[in-house]
Amino acid sequence: MRHIAIIGSGPAGYYTAEAAQKKWGEEVRVDIFDRLPVPFGLIRTGVAPDHQSIKGVSRRYEKTASGDNVRFVGNVCVGSDVAIGELQQLYDAVVLATGAPNDRVLGFEGEDLANVFGSAAFVGWYNGHPQFARLDPDLSGRHAVVIGMGNVALDVARILSKTQGEFAGSDIVLHALDALEESNLETITILGRRGPHQIMMTPKELGELMQLERASPHVDPEVLPPLEDDALLEPGLRKSVTLLRDFAAIPQSIHGEKSIAIDFAFFASPVRLLGDDGKVTAVEVERTEVKAGRAVGTGEFTRLPADLVVTCIGYRTSPIEGVPYDERAGKFANDEGRILPGLYCVGWARRGPSGTIGTNRPDGFAIVDLIDDDIGSGNRKRGREGFDELARDRGLDIVTFRDWQEIEKAEIAAARDGSPREKFVDVESMIAARGG
Template sequence: MRQIAIVGSGPAGYYTAEAAVKKWGEEARIDVFDMLPVPFGLIRSGVAPDHQSIKAVSRRYEKTAIGDTVRFAGNVRIGSDLSIDKLSSLYDAVILATGAPRDRKLGIDGADTGNVLGSAAFVGWYNGHPEFAQLAPDLSGKHAIVIGMGNVALDVARILSKTEGEFLGSDIVAHALGALRASNIETITILGRRGPHQIMMTPKELGELMHLERASPHVDAADLPPVGDDAILEPGLRKSVTLLREFAAIPESIHGEKPVAIEFDFFASPKAVLSEGGKVTAVEVERTEVEAGRAVSTGETYRLPADLVVSCIGYQTSPIAGVPFDERAGRFANSEGRILPGLYCVGWAKRGPSGTIGTNRPDGYAVIDIVDEDIGTGSRKRGREGFDELVEQRGLDIVTFRDWQKIDEAEIAAAREGSPREKFVDIESMIAARGA
């Protein structure tokens, strides 16, 4: 019986568990650990609450989670409740699927100023992640700046600009909905160091900006390259740039009908956050040019008023004691998923925050092929049996998948009208609901 531990119950973790079941069937026992009492990681706390069709992928993970072969063990912190060394002594293979939950640092003067937030924190706040539920961003000002040119920046801008009615059918948490209802934000500026041909935004997410009730997207036509230059772009990016051209063509009369403006500011590199009384008031920006795909400084600077800044410039994996870490890349040091003998990584913890949710599926299958090659048919460790003994010795309070199903039922029962659920936003409430 192969004994496999997967640390992290998000897409990478469950695709890896699925691959292990297909590879070994009943000849394996796979334990999936998570620091939270609830599974699904990024699907629950990273995907935008108004993108329910994407969240539906969790049903696939449920099929993997139900049964004896795969077991969910929530409310376990690997590194503190249980060291990597101890976990490795119990299981034939330990696979880290912890994702990249930390914000990449903005790295400019004033980045620690009040109401300057990273996207992990801001997204975690409106998604009800226990670590960020108490964030309470101040939305009383008129000007928000979102730094970044990827889909997360679009998510943040869209969430900030929606009406309460547009959240119908979403699982945005009540505290965020209340704050957004009272928001005074009128201008959301999306800053990008490079130009339209270098954006990472996908057409579907960009297209959503065309259908917002009280907000309209603005693009300066002068920032767009000649139309003929679009021919060299890959199809997805070409569609995105075509949408930017459509934004630039929106008549001023249409813009005037909507009270919120979403401004795209290309060739703009943030240089410093300015503040008064400990709170952001403006961002100093330097104009750039793109040379060979890279942003190059021009020396020209200007200031944009800012009452809120959200940095969406990427994520990093959280280090774990005893695991080699690549600080520069912000992920575990590995070679094709191998970290140390018996220790592996997968997904964003392996390659950094790139690709889509679906990208984790082939990644999971690939790492299981490597594990199978490495552990062969040799002697086996105690695995689940040894872990259960340790739980009893240390008095750990493990949350099972059946417990999660009770939490799930309680969240669904607590949903406001038109919402699929009302999430518990603290660990104590989640654990209490398990016993309901």
């Protein structure tokens, strides 16, 4: 019998558990740990609430979780409730699938001003993550700046732009819905250091900006490269750039009919944030040009008004005591997933924040193959039995997958009209909802 502990119940964790089931069948026991009482990680608190079709992948994880050989162990914080070293003593393999939940920092003046948020925090706020539910961003100003040229920046801009009616069918939490309803935003600037040919935005997400009721996207035609240069792009990026050209061709009369402008500011590198009385008021940017794929400053500076700033510049994995960490890359130090004997990492914790949700599936299967090479049939460790004994001794209040199903039932029952659920946004309410 093989005993596997997986730390993190997001896509990487559940794909790894699925791979273990397929590799070893009844000859494996997998415990999936999470510090929250609810599973699915970024599917629940990272994917945009108006992208319910993407969130539907959790049904696949439910199938994995329903087997007797896979168990959800929620409300257990690895590092404080139990140490990594203790888990290594109990399990044949410990797999870190903790993702990259922390924002990368800008590293320049002003990022500590009020109403400046990283995307992990801001997205967590409108998705109801307990860590960020009390963020309380001030949306009373007229100008927002979103720093970044990836899909997360598009998510933030789109959520800030939508009317209450456009959130029908989503699971955006009520406190965010109410705050957005009172928003006074008139411009949302998406800021990027490089040009249209270097964006990381996908066509589907860009295309959604054309469907917004009260907002329209705007691109200055002068920043677009010659049309013939698009032929050198890979097909997905070419489609995205074509959409930017479509944005540039929108007549001014259409823009005038919308109350919110979503402006794409290319070749603009933020260098500092300015504030008044401790709150952000502007972003100072340096005009850039792209040389050999890199943004190079030109020495020309301008200021953009900003009453709200959200940075979407990447994420970092949380360090864990006793686990080697690559500070530069913001992930666990590893060799193709191996960290130390018996200790592995998978997903963003292994490779950094790259790829799609589906990218984690082959990653999980590859890690299980490595574990199989390393541990064979197992090493007679106690696994689940040993952890349960430790949990009893420490008085840990474990939340099981069956408990989670009761929590989910309560969220569904509390849903407002047109919403699939109303999420609990604090741990205490989640635990209380599981019932007896």
